Amino acid sequence: MKRPVAVVGVGQTHHASRRSDLSIPGLVREAVDRALADAGLDYGDIDAVVMGKAPDQLEGVMQPEQFLAGALGAHLKPLIRVHTAGSVGASTALAAVTHVASGLFERVLTVAWEKQSEGNAMWALSPNLPFTPPLVAGAGGFFAPYCRAYMTRTGCPPHIGPLVAANARANAARNEYAHLREPMTVEDVLQSPVLWDPIRYLETCPSSDGACALVVASEEQAKKGPRKPAWVKAGYSYAEAMWVPGRDQVSPQAGRLCARKVYEKAGIRNPWKEIQTVEMYVPFAWFEPMWLENLDFCDTGEGWKIVERGEQKMGAHLPVNPSGGVLCTNPIGASGMLRLGEAALQVMERAGEHQVEGVKNALGHAYGGGAQYFAMWLVSDAL
Amino acid sequence: MSRLRNIAVVAFSQAPIVARDEHRVASEILYPEVRSALDQCDVERAAIDYQVAGSSDYIDGRPFGFVTALDVMGSWPAKQDLHLEMDAAFAAYYAWVRMQAGDCDTALVCGYGKNSEGEPERVLNLELDPYYQAPLGLGPSATAALQASAYMARSGATDRDLAEIAARNRAAGAKNACAQLREAVPAATLAATPWVVEPLRRGYLPPYGDSAVCLVLAAEGKAERMCDRPAWVHGVDQRIEMQTLGARDVSRSAGARLAAERALAMAGLASANEVDVIELCATNPAEELILCEAIGVDAAAATPKKNPSGGPLCGHPLMMTGLIRLGEAFRQLSGRAGTHAVPNVRRVIAHAAQGHCLQQNLFFVLGSERRWT
Numbered sequence: 001m002k003r004p005v006a007v008v009g010v011g012q013t014h015h016a017s018r019r020s021d022l023s024i025p026g027l028v029r030e031a032v033d034r035a036l037a038d039a040g041l042d043y044g045d046i047d048a049v050v051m052g053k054a055p056d057q058l059e060g061v062m063q064p065e066q067f068l069a070g071a072l073g074a075h076l077k078p079l080i081r082v083h084t085a086g087s088v089g090a091s092t093a094l095a096a097v098t099h100v101a102s103g104l105f106e107r108v109l110t111v112a113w114e115k116q117s118e119g120n121a122m123w124a125l126s127p128n129l130p131f132t133p134p135l136v137a138g139a140g141g142f143f144a145p146y147c148r149a150y151m152t153r154t155g156c157p158p159h160i161g162p163l164v165a166a167n168a169r170a171n172a173a174r175n176e177y178a179h180l181r182e183p184m185t186v187e188d189v190l191q192s193p194v195l196w197d198p199i200r201y202l203e204t205c206p207s208s209d210g211a212c213a214l215v216v217a218s219e220e221q222a223k224k225g226p227r228k229p230a231w232v233k234a235g236y237s238y239a240e241a242m243w244v245p246g247r248d249q250v251s252p253q254a255g256r257l258c259a260r261k262v263y264e265k266a267g268i269r270n271p272w273k274e275i276q277t278v279e280m281y282v283p284f285a286w287f288e289p290m291w292l293e294n295l296d297f298c299d300t301g302e303g304w305k306i307v308e309r310g311e312q313k314m315g316a317h318l319p320v321n322p323s324g325g326v327l328c329t330n331p332i333g334a335s336g337m338l339r340l341g342e343a344a345l346q347v348m349e350r351a352g353e354h355q356v357e358g359v360k361n362a363l364g365h366a367y368g369g370g371a372q373y374f375a376m377w378l379v380s381d382a383l
Numbered sequence: 384m385s386r387l388r389n390i391a392v393v394a395f396s397q398a399p400i401v402a403r404d405e406h407r408v409a410s411e412i413l414y415p416e417v418r419s420a421l422d423q424c425d426v427e428r429a430a431i432d433y434q435v436a437g438s439s440d441y442i443d444g445r446p447f448g449f450v451t452a453l454d455v456m457g458s459w460p461a462k463q464d465l466h467l468e469m470d471a472a473f474a475a476y477y478a479w480v481r482m483q484a485g486d487c488d489t490a491l492v493c494g495y496g497k498n499s500e501g502e503p504e505r506v507l508n509l510e511l512d513p514y515y516q517a518p519l520g521l522g523p524s525a526t527a528a529l530q531a532s533a534y535m536a537r538s539g540a541t542d543r544d545l546a547e548i549a550a551r552n553r554a555a556g557a558k559n560a561c562a563q564l565r566e567a568v569p570a571a572t573l574a575a576t577p578w579v580v581e582p583l584r585r586g587y588l589p590p591y592g593d594s595a596v597c598l599v600l601a602a603e604g605k606a607e608r609m610c611d612r613p614a615w616v617h618g619v620d621q622r623i624e625m626q627t628l629g630a631r632d633v634s635r636s637a638g639a640r641l642a643a644e645r646a647l648a649m650a651g652l653a654s655a656n657e658v659d660v661i662e663l664c665a666t667n668p669a670e671e672l673i674l675c676e677a678i679g680v681d682a683a684a685a686t687p688k689k690n691p692s693g694g695p696l697c698g699h700p701l702m703m704t705g706l707i708r709l710g711e712a713f714r715q716l717s718g719r720a721g722t723h724a725v726p727n728v729r730r731v732i733a734h735a736a737q738g739h740c741l742q743q744n745l746f747f748v749l750g751s752e753r754r755w756t
Contacts, residue, residue: 055446070625254461
């Protein structure tokens with residue numbers, strides 16, 4: 001990057017199955033108002049707006065950034081709209097970082113959202129296309145075989161998914177913004193029905209209404225802010241083709257390349273030792289051990305052992321998703337930005353009851369498409 | 384601000400616009416254009432650092448339509464990538480910003496979308512706010528007609544003025560091998576076509592069509608090796624306005640005025656009249672008049688020359704109509720415009736717009752020489 005960039009404001013909505021108290025602009029404004037207040041800024045201080053969300057079909061509004069331009073305070077400002085499937089919240093924040101890193105903009109507002117209750121995500125994600133095999137009942141049907149392949153390959157035992165799911169709920173119980181906060185036991189998860197083998201009902205993310213907004217700024221502006229910023233040491237988004245013989249959906253190349261590029265740029269040689277917490281995109285519990293491997297926190301086949309030993313819990317070596325993550329809150333388009341924003345809150349030491357002790361470096365991660373799109377950033381408490 | 388990097392358009396490939404590409408899906412239309420653009424620069428895909436595309440799920444008629452384009456863009460091994468749900472001209476804008484941020488010297492910019500598989504007039508209604516405006520059933524022709532009426536009432540422009548602008552665009556399009564409508568039509572004939580929505584006649588509105596486009600950007604040091612005559616970016620700016628039609632004066636384009644002003648200032652130009660060619664993303668003659676007024680050029684004057692390609696009135700493939708304007712600027716500056724070439728072109732303005740009534744406007748100012756030394 002041409003110059004340093006920092007996160008100076010983080011805002012998110014309270015998440016629920018239906019925020020029927022709010023219109024779409026109202027939902028977006030709840031997050032944006034909080035991010036601006038957090039940064040000690042007002043709409044007039046913003047130079048450009050970068051908005052992201054998942055498919056427009058989820059709410060039935062085409063390119064809704066056009067309709068939201070007024071609510072976003074973007075009138076007569078530059079605006080771009082990002083869409084990179086499930087990773088979009090993260091790639092959107094990275095596009096905002098690029099705006100500031102370029103030297104052309106000082107303070108950029110970025111926002112990602114989804115109001116899933118306005119439509120039917122299952123229908124929107126399961127189109128019946130000519131000459132193409134159907135996606136079979138939403139994302140779970142698509143990703144379940146990869147989870148099964150992971151178990152077969154690594155010997156991952158059947159209680160790992162439930163351990164991940166129960167831990168996510170325990171974490172979300174401490175996050176006032178999370179959608180699902182009721183604690184549950186491993187036994188509860190094991191008793192829940194299988195939706196798509198091996199994925200059980202309680203190993204599955206919810207459908208949420210919600211939004212996340214961040215303000216990113218140049219070094220000069222960040223140092224003027226009321227609070228300690230989170231410095232973006234590196235951030236990249238990668239994608240890989242769908243139809244490639246030998247493509248490995250269990251540990252996709254785009255994820256590995258992206259993580260390695262981020263670590264290289266941020267000067268991280270050993271992620272397990274040098275990163276204190278990670279907010280990763282886990283829509284189905286089995287992806288937690290898969291991503292621990294894909295992100296080089298351990299060797300191939302070792303991810304589930306980290307979970308089994310409980311090293312990913314709060315207070316342990318590498319707390320994973322201290323916010324509760326996607327398993328407890330999933331406004332699809334915003335889910336990636338929530339991961340990046342939560343990572344920023346950790347290094348700012350402002351994560352409240354789900355704060356991890358002594359975080360110097362935190363990784364925020366998201367993925368999307370057929371495990372093809374990856375976007376992540378590494379944030380640090382020091383420039 | 385430290386000096387900006389000199390970045391140039393070094394290749395552009397476009398599938399000729401047709402009403403319906405009967406036997407190919409959107410990504411199949413795109414693939415030969417990606418190969419052709421890379422061939423123009425004599426490089427393989429591995430030589431490109433970044434890729435960014437512009438398309439719309441609603442034009443594709445499915446969620447995640449852009450995923451299929453990853454394959455034909457050469458995303459293996461995995462590539463640094465972004466996708467914008469916007470006209471691909473904005474993808475080019477973002478690629479330029481990304482290249483300014485460093486550690487990226489070359490970018491592939493793609494635009495696609497098969498308009499013929501849907502009904503754009505109904506689909507674009509869904510861009511409007513879902514509570515107050517969309518339920519009225521307004522399509523882009525209806526909102527454009529409201530805008531044209533407002534402009535004509537304020538300026539005194541007549542039906543005849545609109546016909547003449549349409550005729551000039553149609554005559555230019557007749558010389559452009561990539562245009563969809565390639566027949567010169569006299570103003571009197573266009574003025575006799577039926578109203579679609581008064582005051583806009585059939586002959587004043589663009590044909591939606593199928594196409595796909597690929598453009599390559601490169602920074603100085605590489606651009607010169609990839610192209611004999613790169614088209615250097617001298618200035619860029621884009622602005623959106625709030626959508627609500629009643630909340631802004633649609634007879635004017637405040638966003639186009641501001642974006643053009645900023646792009647010209649970045650280019651070190653005092654006026655848009657200092658360029659030789661202007662490619663406007665005007666989807667009807669009234670928009671062309673509103674845009675000319677906003678950027679401060681005389682719509683009737685011979686110079687700067689407007690839309691030598693024929694403009695959107697001779698082919699309007701949604702999600703790439705804007706990027707084609709940038710591609711046309713490259714063609715004019717690099718000696719690749721063929722039968723629609725304008726002689727002695729040194730500077731060009733390329734404009735892109737999206738949304739109802741010119742809601743969002745983007746301007747590139749390009750030149751045959753580097754901007755910054």
